[in-house]
Structure formats: structure tokens, C-alpha cells
Amino acid sequence: SQQGEEDPQALSIQEGENATMNCSYKTSINNLQWYRQNSGRGLVHLILIRSNEREKHSGRLRVTLDTSKKSSSLLITASRAADTASYFCATDASSARQLTFGSGTQLTVLP
Amino acid sequence: DTAVSQTPKYLVTQMGNDKSIKCEQNLGHDTMYWYKQDSKKFLKIMFSYNNKELIINETVPNRFSPKSPDKAHLNLHINSLELGDSAVYFCASSLGLREQFFGPGTRLTVL
Numbered sequence: 001s002q003q004g005e006e007d008p009q010a011l012s013i014q015e016g017e018n019a020t021m022n023c024s025y026k027t028s029i030n031n032l033q034w035y036r037q038n039s040g041r042g043l044v045h046l047i048l049i050r051s052n053e054r055e056k057h058s059g060r061l062r063v064t065l066d067t068s069k070k071s072s073s074l075l076i077t078a079s080r081a082a083d084t085a086s087y088f089c090a091t092d093a094s095s096a097r098q099l100t101f102g103s104g105t106q107l108t109v110l111p
Numbered sequence: 112d113t114a115v116s117q118t119p120k121y122l123v124t125q126m127g128n129d130k131s132i133k134c135e136q137n138l139g140h141d142t143m144y145w146y147k148q149d150s151k152k153f154l155k156i157m158f159s160y161n162n163k164e165l166i167i168n169e170t171v172p173n174r175f176s177p178k179s180p181d182k183a184h185l186n187l188h189i190n191s192l193e194l195g196d197s198a199v200y201f202c203a204s205s206l207g208l209r210e211q212f213f214g215p216g217t218r219l220t221v222l
Contacts, residue, residue, distance in 0.1 A: 033210060037152075042115070042201055042213030086152055092208050098144070098166060099211065101154040 005102055006089060012108040019076040021105040023089030024069075030092045032065055032072050033099065037086045046074075046087075079109045114138050117202050117214035124192060125222055132187045132217045134202030143185035144211065145177060146201040154201075160185055192221045 007022045023032070031050045035043040049056045049065045049072065056063045062075040076083055086106050090099040115136045124130055136143065142161040148154045158177045159166045165177065174190045189196060202214040 030208070035211075040216075042215050043154075043203075043211075045210035045212070048210055088154065090211075098156050098159045099208070100156065101146075104152050104154075106152075 006087070006105040008105060009103070010106045010108070012110065013079055015079060015081055015109055015111050017079055019079050019083070019107055019109070021074045021087050021107070023072045023074070023102050025072075025089075025091045025093075025102075026070065027091075027093045029067075032063075033090045033092070034061075034063060034072075034074050035088045035090060035101075037088065037104070039085070043088065076107075079107075081109050081111045083107060083109045115202060115204055115212050115214040117200075117217050119217060120215065121218050121220075123220045123222065126192055126194060128192050129188070129190045130192060130219075131189070132200055132202075132219075134185050134187070134214055135183055136202075136204040136212070137183065138204055138206075138212060140204035140206050140212070141182065142205050142207065143179070144203040144205075145185065145187050146203065148199045148201060148216070150198070157187075158185075192219075194221050197221045 005024050013019050029051055031048055033048045034046045036046055037043045047058045047063050049063050060077045065072045086104045088104045089102045118133045144159045145157040146154050147157055156168050157171045176188045178186045197220050199216045199218050201216050203211040205211040
């Protein structure tokens with residue numbers, strides 16, 4: 001079964017709006033990472049948040065982590081058409097030695 | 112300079128054939144990975160490998176075998192290809208369990 005599950009599966013917004021994607025996981029983690037995948041390309045790392053952190057920012061990205069609820073959210077502010085992509089969370093579980101990826105959220109930003 | 116490269120980008124072959132996909136990273140990373148992404152964009156880890164240890168996802172058929180001639184290369188060899196092997200295969204690398212850098216992917220089509 002998947003360690004990470006993203007919600008929603010698909011999200012369509014207008015340029016300039018904010019986009020929020022959520023990720024839930026099942027086991028204890030060392031860190032949680034978010035990746036972006038443009039169509040036909042490999043994944044690109046966006047941000048890593050450690051299990052003892054609650055919030056992290058990088059440019060227009062804001063990630064939160066709630067270990068008590070085993071969930072994380074990725075907020076993209078002031079979205080652009082170029083943000084259109086699939087977004088994946090990935091967990092580094094405490095007992096594992098590899099990342100487990102979620103099912104992804106397909107974000108479409110309409111110009 | 113390409114950080115993680117894969118060849119070929121596209122591979123079309125007949126069922127029953129044996130094929131290899133090559134991966135090279137020039138980042139000096141100690142760990143390399145192979146992932147399979149299906150048509151629903153579900154990303155599944157197949158192998159992770161560093162110079163000390165090979166971790167195999169137990170669901171991967173033994174027709175798939177990773178081969179690492181040196182720390183910068185991790186090739187994927189597939190025997191007796193089946194229709195269900197059609198997918199996009201991604202190579203990735205990392206330093207320990209930090210952020211992973213992905214290759215551009217190899218789209219395998221088995222006819």
C-alpha cells in the first residue's frame with residue numbers, strides 16, 4: 001500500500017490564485033519531501049521538511065508538517081501557468097532506507 | 112551539464128526480448144535508484160543501491176536486475192519482457208537519504 005496519499009488527485013485554478021495540496025502518510029518518518037513533475041520529464045525536488053519542523057518556506061512554496069496527524073500540505077502562492085505539473089510527496093520512513101512516493105496531485109493553472 | 116542521464120529515452124521492443132537501460136550520474140552521489148512509473152503516474156521504487164548494499168523491492172520480478180559497473184552508473188537489465196513491463200522507468204541518485212535527483216526517464220513500450 002502507498003505510504004503517501006495526495007489530496008486532491010487533480011486541482012484546476014486560475015493564474016494568480018493559491019494552490020494547496022495535501023499529503024497523508026501512515027508510519028513515523030524522518031523527513032518528508034515534495035517533488036514536481038512536468039509532463040514527460042523526471043521529478044524535481046522542491047523542498048524537504050524534517051520531522052521536528054512544522055513549517056518551511058522556499059520562494060512561493062510553503063510546506064507544513066503535522067506529525068500528530070501524519071499529514072503535510074504544500075501551498076503554492078500566486079500561481080503561474082508554469083506551475084502546471086504533477087506534485088508528489090515522498091516520505092523517508094524511520095524504518096526504511098528509501099523514499100516512498102505518494103500518488104500525486106495534478107495541478108493545472110489556467111492563464 | 113546533465114546531472115542524471117538515461118539512455119535510451121524511448122525503447123520499443125517485442126515481448127520476450129531482453130533489454131537494458133543505462134543510467135549515469137555525475138553528482139558524486141553514493142546511492143542510485145530505479146523507479147517504475149505506470150500510466151496513472153504511480154511511482155514505485157524498484158531498487159536502491161550504494162556501494163555497500165542493494166535493496167530490492169520484493170514485488171519486483173527477478174527478470175529485472177540492476178548492474179552497477181561503478182559508483183556513477185546503475186544499469187537496469189530486463190529479461191523476457193512482458194506487456195505489463197510497459198511504463199516509464201526513472202533513474203535517480205542521492206547522497207544518503209537526502210533529496211533525489213531524477214533522470215529524464217525511459218519510456219518502454221512492449222509490443
